[in-house]
Amino acid sequence: MVTIIRMPSVLAGANEAAIAKWLVKPGDTISEGSPFAELETEKAVVEYNAEVSGTIGRLVIPEGASGEIGAPIAVLIEAGETDADIDAALGDEGGAVPEATPVAPAEPVAVAVPVAVAVPAPASAPAVVPEVPVAVASAGGRSFASPIARKLARERGIDISTLQGTGPGGRIVRRDLDSAPVLSIPAVTSQAAVSAEQSSVEIPHTGMRKAIARRLTESKSTVPHFYLTTECKVDALLALREQINAYSPVRVSVNDLVVKAAAMAFVDVPDANVTWTDTALIKHGTVDISVAVSTDGGLVTPVVRNITSKSVSAVSAEIKELVGRAQDKRLKQDELEGGSFSISNLGMYGTLEFAAILNPPQSGILAVGAAKEQPVVLDGQLTVAKVMRCTLSADHRAIDGALAAQWLAAFTDRIENPVSLLV
Structure with missing residues (x-):
């Protein structure tokens, strides 16, 4: 059948x-x-x-x-x-x-590309800057392209007739657009042409970038965020990492240990492992955490599942594998869905502290900064230690301030007593 x-x-x-x-x-x-x-x-x-x-x-x-x-x-x-x-x-x-759709007729066709041109106005009236179309003639011949390729070409300002297709039968597909230069026309004024150094380039939004903007705007405007910051002394954590890497089959990063510590903090404070819905509060039975990964197309957040049942080296190996496939655009459907919490780490860029926007429907996200030496007081004595600042953004509908503070204190304790991550 x-x-x-x-x-x-x-x-x-x-x-x-x-x-x-x-x-x-x-x-x-x-x-x-x-x-x-x-x-x-x-x-x-x-x-x-x-x-x-x-x-x-x-x-x-x-x-x-x-x-x-x-x-x-x-x-x-x-x-x-x-x-x-x-x-x-x-x-x-x-x-x-x-199977294929022609996108350019045999005869050359003018494609209107908007460009801003300043038009002088009377002294008594403010200047008006209308949009004037500039014609760009495409080459002759017929170009066959997939619907998504034509859509991307329009968004990116690419003359599709200049591309060589690598799809079946020479069809132009997505990968041909990714390697094509973006058409840009600098703005000019009625007084004089703007120099190359002063010109601006318009970069059309990709579908993924527009989706990210839409989700984050919705999150910030509809979810009641609140923020708590902690300072974690990480000298013991860094020392333990060196010891682990002497024996681990994969090289463990500081971020891997942060992910593990966040998961173990939910073991200490299980009431924080929740997400909000309009009808109920969902309390999760496993700790599944999204890890923010920067790619050429934007930010993606693959999920590492059931972290508390895995060793540090197993968590590290899984994160590395997910990051690699995220950057190659090879993530699977279920790897992008679920999870109640996210971690975003900008410490490798030297950022000391920042606050992240929640990834709905998740109820929390931890923003991790760089570890820097600074004066601290230990047992009444002034000394120097490496300190890492972390800021928790939480959904106040699902997590109250006291509960969020308990979770952040548990996380700090796990980071400062890192042997607890191994047992």
């Missing part, structure tokens, strides 16, 4: 996704859970695993093309079934996504 595989709901809130890369081809036999395709949304590229077993009869959507959630993307067949059976199963849906 013919089985239609449809575009899954890759990430919450996504209405469509694109096939970044097929990991199978017609004739391949797949099994449930095997890698099937890499799907791209405005937030990330994730690996999609097959949910059923069978033989690939047809790939409905080509690489680089996009489709709405629920649209057919591939068809599985059994022995003896033919293209006619596939066509019958797809019906009108079979032609929903074109």
